[in-house]
Amino acid sequence: EIPLEARIVAVADVYSALTTERPYRPPKGQPLKYSIPEACAIMKEMAGSVLDPNLVQVFLERVLTSDDEDSDDEQKQDGLSSEVAP
Numbered sequence: 404e405i406p407l408e409a410r411i412v413a414v415a416d417v418y419s420a421l422t423t424e425r426p427y428r429p430p431k432g433q434p435l436k437y438s439i440p441e442a443c444a445i446m447k448e449m450a451g452s453v454l455d456p457n458l459v460q461v462f463l464e465r466v467l468t469s470d471d472e473d474s475d476d477e478q479k480q481d482g483l484s485s486e487v488a489p
Contacts, residue, residue, distance in 0.1 A: 421445055
């Protein structure tokens with residue numbers, strides 16, 4: 404049994420590896436980094452064999468979604484602060 408902490412780190416590490424440029428990439432025909440939708444699709448394929456399927460689901464639904472919402476909130480706050488500032 405792999406500890407929960409290690410399975411959580413594995414999900415985050417795979418996401419990071421897929422979405423950031425790596426010096427050893429690209430093997431023939433692969434991009435320097437994958438887009439977020441491409442990385443999500445790859446992680447879904449890995450769920451159940453390499454990655455814990457429940458943790459992948461939580462990561463995709465809650466972590467990535469909350470990042471998107473945080474970005475939206477920051478943009479809204481930036482817009483408000485520039486409207487209020489003289």
